[in-house]
Amino acid sequence: MTAETTSDNRLAQLRARAQARQAARTAAREAYEAQRAGGSRRRRSLDELRAIAARGQAELHGAGFPGAAPDATAEATAEQVVAWAVREFGPGLAVASSMQDTVLAHLVSQQLPWVDVLFGDTGYHFAETLGTRGAVELDLDVHVVDVKPRLSVEQQDAAHGKDLFARDPEACCAMRKVAPMHDALQGYEAWATGLRRGESASRATAPLVTFDEKNGVVKINPLAGWSDDQVADYVRQHGLIVNPLLSEGYPSIGCEPCTRRVEAGADSRSGRWAGLDKTECGLHV
Numbered sequence: 001m002t003a004e005t006t007s008d009n010r011l012a013q014l015r016a017r018a019q020a021r022q023a024a025r026t027a028a029r030e031a032y033e034a035q036r037a038g039g040s041r042r043r044r045s046l047d048e049l050r051a052i053a054a055r056g057q058a059e060l061h062g063a064g065f066p067g068a069a070p071d072a073t074a075e076a077t078a079e080q081v082v083a084w085a086v087r088e089f090g091p092g093l094a095v096a097s098s099m100q101d102t103v104l105a106h107l108v109s110q111q112l113p114w115v116d117v118l119f120g121d122t123g124y125h126f127a128e129t130l131g132t133r134g135a136v137e138l139d140l141d142v143h144v145v146d147v148k149p150r151l152s153v154e155q156q157d158a159a160h161g162k163d164l165f166a167r168d169p170e171a172c173c174a175m176r177k178v179a180p181m182h183d184a185l186q187g188y189e190a191w192a193t194g195l196r197r198g199e200s201a202s203r204a205t206a207p208l209v210t211f212d213e214k215n216g217v218v219k220i221n222p223l224a225g226w227s228d229d230q231v232a233d234y235v236r237q238h239g240l241i242v243n244p245l246l247s248e249g250y251p252s253i254g255c256e257p258c259t260r261r262v263e264a265g266a267d268s269r270s271g272r273w274a275g276l277d278k279t280e281c282g283l284h285v
């Protein structure tokens with residue numbers, strides 16, 4: 001057998017494996033969607049969801065969760081938080097991802113395969129972020145949902161003037177991130193986010209579970225207590241995709257016009273809206 005034939009055979013095997021995996025993905029995803037569509041449970045009222053969030057806070061802190069030490073400051077592990085969320089909400093749970101890393105999407109997909117991963121597709125992302133989004137869809141057992149603003153960048157430029165982000169980033173974030181995510185979340189009862197207390201002062205008190213009054217859903221932050229090292233360890237352990245910009249001086253990655261490289265050792269979010277009195281896009285405040 002020639003080297004060329006061997007290479008052709010190898011290519012054919014890889015193609016066949018990729019096709020089989022794609023067929024399995026499609027079938028699994030269709031089954032998940034049928035489960036969502038056929039679910040007889042109505043979306044619970046805001047008061048019911050508030051009560052579930054309060055119960056979660058009691059169960060996931062202190063001595064409430066299995067294996068907990070009798071210590072008021074103890075809290076459940078990320079896996080225990082996800083298990084609680086999957087039990088409470090099933091396919092009514094979505095994951096939000098900025099495509100910076102894929103830790104949370106992977107963690108939730110281990111217990112809820114084909115979970116919807118909501119990606120705020122603002123129209124202003126780095127090519128690396130869009131590449132990461134594409135790779136996640138191929139690599140993980142999740143369904144990526146592009147959450148798009150009502151106006152394209154061109155329509156926004158025509159209606160509000162070019163480069164609104166440079167003149168009024170609050171208005172730009174409100175239109176391109178906050179409002180579209182609010183609309184998308186109305187199809188769920190809960191969302192999981194990758195918020196971590198160590199990321200910035202404004203996130204230092206992030207709870208594991210809370211009721212998100214602005215969006216009318218339960219908000220779950222399984223990684224709230226994780227350090228940068230824990231995230232890196234999880235990525236290594238599971239061989240996960242990460243946004244390549246993370247190793248190029250961007251420890252926190254948002255839209256391209258509003259994200260700068262930061263000096264080694266600086267606050268990881270200091271490159272976001274650098275030089276402006278703005279630290280959050282509004283999704284988490």
Ligand code: SF4
Pocket residue numbers: 122124165168169170172173174176177254255256257258281
């Ligand atoms: S981060 Fe910048 S470009 Fe992205 S939505 Fe906000 S203001 Fe607009």
